[in-house]
Amino acid sequence: MSYPDSNLASGQPSLRVGKPLTIEGLFTYDDIDSRMLYKEFQEGVQVYNEVEWGLMSQFVKNTVKENVRVWQRNMEFVTASEGYLEDWQKLRAMEVSVPLDEFELGFAFTKKAIQESNAQELRETQGEALAADQRLMAKRFFYRTMTPGGAAPFVGRSIGFWDGNMAAALMRAPPSWKGNINFTTAHQHYDPSGVANIALSDFSAIKREIREHGYSGSLFLFMNLQEVEACENLAGWTTAMTSNKIVETVAEKGFEVIKQFQGLTLIQDDWIPAGYLMAIESRVKPITMREPVNARARGLKLWEGPYSNYPLMEAYYSHRFDMAVVHRGAGAVRQITAGAWITPTWTF
Secondary structure (H helix, E strand, O other): OEOOOOOOOOOOOOOOEOOOOOOOOOEOOOOOEHHHHHHHHHHHHHHHHOOOOOHHHHOEEEEOOOEEEEOOOOOOOOOOOOOOOOHHHHOOOEEEEOOOEEEEEEEEOOHHHHHOOOHHHHHHHHHHHHHHHHHHHHHHHHHHHOOOOOOOOOOOOOOOOOEOOOOOOOOOOOOOOOOOOOOOOOOEOEEEOOOOOOOHHHHHHHHHHHHOOOOOOOEEEEEOHHHHHHHOOOOOOOOOOOOOHHHHHHHHOOOEEEEEEOOEEEEEOOOOOOOEEEEEEOOOOOEEEEOOOOHHHOOEEEEOOOOOOOOOOOOEEEEEEEEEEOOOOOEEEEEOOOOOOOOOOOOO
16 A cells, blocks of 8 residues: 655655565465475474484494594403403404584575575475485495505505505404404505406405404395396306395385395495495494484484575585494405506595
8 A cells, every 4th residue: 555755746646555464475386385395394304313223233333432432343351360451452442533514515595596496396305305314324334345545646555445554543453353363554455356357256355355354144235237247148147036035125115126146135336436346244233423412412414594485495414424334344346457456436
């Protein structure tokens, strides 16, 4: 409505208007209130955080500690003494530092995007954000398992599976298992194959590196499609796969199982760079994922935007966590190359 303005001539209409009785909210173009969608998305994130993390949960345990103490398959009884343990026995558990980092999704719900989208399109955006979080955790998992110490930014450190850098990091050598092998500080679970093409012997070698440390649980080997296709041309390789409980379980969790071969469940996953194999034992859960001490800060978060009346506008997602290998003998990585080992590169 307009009202008189003393600065205007008689009969001249005023351009000033009164304040409207109601304020329109921020709606999608199919007339859904963005505030209702924000509430729906928050509830969806909460449910998502309560769901198990698929196959990867078989290899990962959670902690809120900055450091965890883990026995590396080396606890053993000794002849009793007079009321004390030898110092070496007290110190055999390894303390492993688990980092904690925050990751943000490079996307926000802008006003324009909300107004020019329908509700279903915004729901699909939420679904893609949840899928992106799954990809982030998988990528971080493979990054931590396939990155040894020694090179930048981990100069002078020994991390991941046994990486041959224990001397530089002033660490003890891996413990022997059943007295069969005395490992040195140069013991290595990140090995080049020595030849340019994959061979059946690569599977035996990577399995032996885990078994010789006393890890006897189910073994899973991840490989890129390139290696799968190369294997199909090997003499002695058969595409026939006998169905069993492990294979069926892995398939149900969304991974493509190639077959069971030499005691390894082979899984195709292109997070593994071409030219590499990564094997891991599942019984001990060799990877630890660190989360914040504050329970309300754990998991994927959808943060309210700066406009309290329109919380979905400029809202964004983040996840605070990280991982570390803690059972250092329970996995191994093999690069199919005639040259020296090269650590894969990852970006975050």
